[in-house]
Amino acid sequence: MKYIDEYRDKEIVKRIVANIKKISKKEIFLMEVCGGHTMAIHKFGIPSLLPKNIKLLSGPGCPVCVSSRKFIDQSISYSRLPDVIITTYGDLIRVPGSTSSLNKEKAKGADIRIVYSVLDALTMAQNNQDKKVVFLGIGFETTAPSSAVAIFNANKLNLKNFSLFSSHKVMPPAMKALINEGVKIDGYIAPGHVSTITGSAIYKDIAEKYHAACVVAGFEPVDLLQSIYMLVKQIETNDYKVEIEYKRVVKPEGNLKALKMLDEIFYLRDDWWRGLGILPKSGLGIREEYARFDAEKVFNVEVEETREDKGCICGEILKGLKTPKDCKLFGKACTPGDPVGACMVSNEGSCYAFYRYKS
Amino acid sequence: MCLSIPAKIKSIDGDMAVVSVGGVEYNASLQLIDDPCVGDYVLLHTGFALQKISEEDAMETLKIFKEFEELNVQMDEEEKQEGKRKI
Numbered sequence: 001m002k003y004i005d006e007y008r009d010k011e012i013v014k015r016i017v018a019n020i021k022k023i024s025k026k027e028i029f030l031m032e033v034c035g036g037h038t039m040a041i042h043k044f045g046i047p048s049l050l051p052k053n054i055k056l057l058s059g060p061g062c063p064v065c066v067s068s069r070k071f072i073d074q075s076i077s078y079s080r081l082p083d084v085i086i087t088t089y090g091d092l093i094r095v096p097g098s099t100s101s102l103n104k105e106k107a108k109g110a111d112i113r114i115v116y117s118v119l120d121a122l123t124m125a126q127n128n129q130d131k132k133v134v135f136l137g138i139g140f141e142t143t144a145p146s147s148a149v150a151i152f153n154a155n156k157l158n159l160k161n162f163s164l165f166s167s168h169k170v171m172p173p174a175m176k177a178l179i180n181e182g183v184k185i186d187g188y189i190a191p192g193h194v195s196t197i198t199g200s201a202i203y204k205d206i207a208e209k210y211h212a213a214c215v216v217a218g219f220e221p222v223d224l225l226q227s228i229y230m231l232v233k234q235i236e237t238n239d240y241k242v243e244i245e246y247k248r249v250v251k252p253e254g255n256l257k258a259l260k261m262l263d264e265i266f267y268l269r270d271d272w273w274r275g276l277g278i279l280p281k282s283g284l285g286i287r288e289e290y291a292r293f294d295a296e297k298v299f300n301v302e303v304e305e306t307r308e309d310k311g312c313i314c315g316e317i318l319k320g321l322k323t324p325k326d327c328k329l330f331g332k333a334c335t336p337g338d339p340v341g342a343c344m345v346s347n348e349g350s351c352y353a354f355y356r357y358k359s
Numbered sequence: 360m361c362l363s364i365p366a367k368i369k370s371i372d373g374d375m376a377v378v379s380v381g382g383v384e385y386n387a388s389l390q391l392i393d394d395p396c397v398g399d400y401v402l403l404h405t406g407f408a409l410q411k412i413s414e415e416d417a418m419e420t421l422k423i424f425k426e427f428e429e430l431n432v433q434m435d436e437e438e439k440q441e442g443k444r445k446i
């Protein structure tokens with residue numbers, strides 16, 4: 001694969017680590033806010049390579065983890081309607097709702113199918129005109145454009161049996177909210193794939209007004225370490241700005257075509273985040289012009305009262321205030337095979353990553 | 360799910376392409392990128408090409424490590440002369 005070997009080169013890794021050790025003096029906290037980074041950091045054992053004064057925190061970057069239990073409960077209600085096919089990415093179906101999960105509903109006979117791409121859901125709608133296909137849209141700016149394209153295409157094809165239930169969210173409000181809440185963050189390992197779409201200017205405020213260093217990072221060991229080096233350098237010299245390490249993919253202006261598509265279909269609305277509560281203008285709702293593809297408008301369902309699990313500290317973990325090891329259920333009552341909270345379900349979740357890579 | 364991987368465009372048919380990831384082929388929508396060509400490397404995410412991967416920039420980033428090393432050597436020199444380090 002292109003540029004994988006080069007960015008895993010042991011010699012380069014060693015040299016960057018030496019460089020970091022050389023310039024790093026202050027005790028600092030760096031947070032990654034992308035589930036892909038959480039996974040990569042644990043997989044490659046990055047924390048063990050760093051000097052003790054650099055602490056890495058995981059933030060609210062796992063879309064399945066930050067979504068509300070109500071989203072799951074409402075999806076379950078949709079799945080109980082007649083002639084409905086629920087389509088979703090894999091992770092979601094194992095996430096516990098208040099009293100059930102999509103997986104349990106599937107076992108009871110609900111038509112719930114895992115798709116690799118939202119376009120598969122669209123094809124399914126075309127091939128099953130007597131059914132109503134609902135796609136559960138989850139994810140940040142990286143994934144939202146594909147949901148937007150699906151609605152755009154459904155409109156062009158004049159499909160009458162496809163709708164999206166959107167839990168799509170945007171990242172910067174959460175990054176600011178964490179600092180506002182007083183979580184100590186000196187720098188952000190900014191999300192590489194979100195930035196592929198948005199560009200790097202969305203973090204300008206965070207660097208300039210909130211004085212947190214920001215480096216958009218790639219996902220290989222060399223990318224992550226190089227980004228950490230760049231962050232340390234900003235912090236040690238009090239020179240806070242937005243830099244891009246992941247230049248081979250991320251352009252400062254982002255992907256204009258995808259941004260236009262997002263704007264065509266979605267508007268910004270207030271949304272609920274696990275750990276952070278309701279954040280203004282942090283979620284993507286479907287515009288009025290496309291209401292006939294909006295599951296929330298198309299279906300009217302009763303949703304059970306939300307019940308959260310006692311003992312699960314996912315919310316604190318998503319804010320970087322606690323680690324999975326602080327959870328009494330971790331590895332005992334809660335394992336990937338039998339998860340209590342969403343953070344143990346998704347392979348981008350902190351609890352899953354800790355469990356899997358025994359960090 | 361946020362996972363995105365580099366893939367190479369094998370063939371293009373309208374808005375869709377066949378791309379290859381380490382020998383395994385997938386269908387990918389090209390609706391989110393401009394001017395895709397056969398042979399281009401793209402970032403693949405949930406069946407969509409999200410961005411072209413720039414060869415030039417990949418090489419550039421690798422080159423930067425060397426420059427940082429040189430900077431470190433230079434700082435060592437300054438340290439010797441001035442008796443203190445900037446960072």
Ligand code: SF4
Binds near residue numbers: 314331342
């Ligand atoms: S280990 Fe399980 S119960 Fe504990 S915080 Fe993580 S997901 Fe929640």
